[in-house]
Amino acid sequence: MNSKRWIALVVAAAVLVVSLLVNSVFTLFQSDFASDFDELMATETNKFEETVIEQGSANSRIAVLEVDGAIQDTGEASPLFGTAGYNHEFFMGQLEQIKEDDSIKAVMLKINSPGGGVVESAEIYDKITEIQEETGKPFYVSMEAMAASGGYYIAAPADKIFVNKETLTGSIGVIMQSVNYGELAERYGVDFVTIKSGPYKDIMSPTRDMTNEERELLQEMLDDSYQSFVDIIVEGRDMPEEEVRAVADGRIMNGRQAVEANLADDFGYEEDVIAGLRNDFDLADAQVFKYGVSQSWASLLNVKVQSLFGNDIETQMLAKLMTEYSSPRMMYLYGDK
Template identity: 55%
Template sequence: MNTKRVVALIIAAVLLFFSIGINTIITIFKTDFFSSFGSVLETETLTYENVVESGDFTNRIAHLTVNGVIQDVGEPSIWETVDYNHQAFVEQLDAVLKDDTVKAVLLSVNTPGGGVIESEEIYQKLVEIKEEKQIPIYVSMGSMAASGGYYISAPASKIFAQRETITGSIGVIMQSINYGKLAEKVGVEFETIKSGEHKDMFGGVRPSTKEELAMLQEMIDESYEHFVDIIEAGRSMSEADVKKVADGRVLGGSQALSAGLVDEIGNEEAALNALRADFGLEDAEFFEYTMDTSGWGSLLGVKLGSMLRPSAESELLSKIISSTNSPRMMYLYGDY
């Protein structure tokens, strides 16, 4: 064996050892113990109150924000962040419910909607706050408050939208990709063993039958009627008036005002000023819940995440393996 081959084998062995070592470290850091450790780091930097405008701390206005697709994708960790933290937002709603100093809520909504379950959970919490605490909830719509975004806005005492706001999209959607013909072209065959004829319905490997489509349509229709009921109750509108615009169409702020879906055209500041004036809260403290990202735990988490994060290819493969393409009902506008 010549010298070059020996050197090459040594280099290959070192690289193999190094690769095994790095993968071992990553595996260790992803065990339950270190996952719990990462959670501890995060729990030390959870929500806290940030006073935006000082005032009477016994009469306060809470500012809540929904920004991003409404879906529960779990808690952020040292490995990744999430755009919208559903559980953290629900905790904020619970905090408002238990805080006797909160006399009003300003909810800023900037979302295309999201999951039916998550939207309903927010809606129920807002109704509970409004009815049990007997306090007003004003909504300020951002660039988009569509579908599930309107669903959670409906119970508000007053809704403000901007002229450029995209709202509406009232309805329910469920989608799946049927890739059966593509698979047939490339020579892929599906072998399915099932307990009933409908077990693989809407699974993407075959066309749905008329009977199956009727089943799914019945589910969609039921959720749609519930959506309409929510708007009827929240906006004091008749079913006929709601259904004039509840066909999935999107509306601008001015169109939504004409349709009775919003109360005034104005931005977040206008909504806050109106809330203060309407309920004698001119001197009230205005605060918001914020995620503290300045602590040592968050900084350490970022460092660990960047140092020990798997490759982009490994992350993609992990997402493919762990995710499911099962269709679900959504209060969602657009392809998000």
């Protein structure tokens, strides 16, 4: 066989390999496999590892939970782009594990969050109160740099709330936002055609001004969610409603102001909160631990995908678009969503 035939064979083999690779990539992202992949990722995420923070009795333990970032259910079991942030499904799984594990006698909840979705915040609140009522396990909260809006909502049922003097908290209330770029589009000759089944189907449309009737409809919804927020503080902090409403006007406050307003109990860092749990609930010999995620092939794939696509600006923008909501929604949130 001469050299030309060898070259032809090598080229043909290379084309075959590339073709197989391209087909495999496309197959990977087909909807059926993607569904199975998401299910597997979720299964892997629910396998908790435990990291011991302070040694002690394995029969009497203090669990440390962390809410770090915006409280939103993005529908992702594990991120394929960027670093992991708050994972709602994973966090709810931890709460369920705490409910079922009889060796866990108390919980410290660390919060560093500007808040998030109304539904997700309420889900966490309901689960915490369910654990308290059915098991009697106490929850102490350690507020970090920020525990505002929904971050405060999930802290409200705690037996005790600790803050730093520099902690930003408060921002009690509900917000719903959208962008109106209709006038800008008109300036550039862009015309939007909308066909709808009812007068309110395109409520909060970004292409036109809102009517007074639409504003009233949305305001009623927000008022209901706001009342729920006030009610959980009244119950959780054992405060009169008028006292809650006096500070539940959306204002942000620091740790000192929160303590003075009876929205927090004391100043302290993580070690102070754990010491408080040990002292208040006879847990001097308790082991302190936190949950993690089992390393799996999904984690390895995450690394591979990041190395494949890199960290260029376009990829970061794509990741942002993939993980953000495009439609307006009610939020217990401080700051820009």
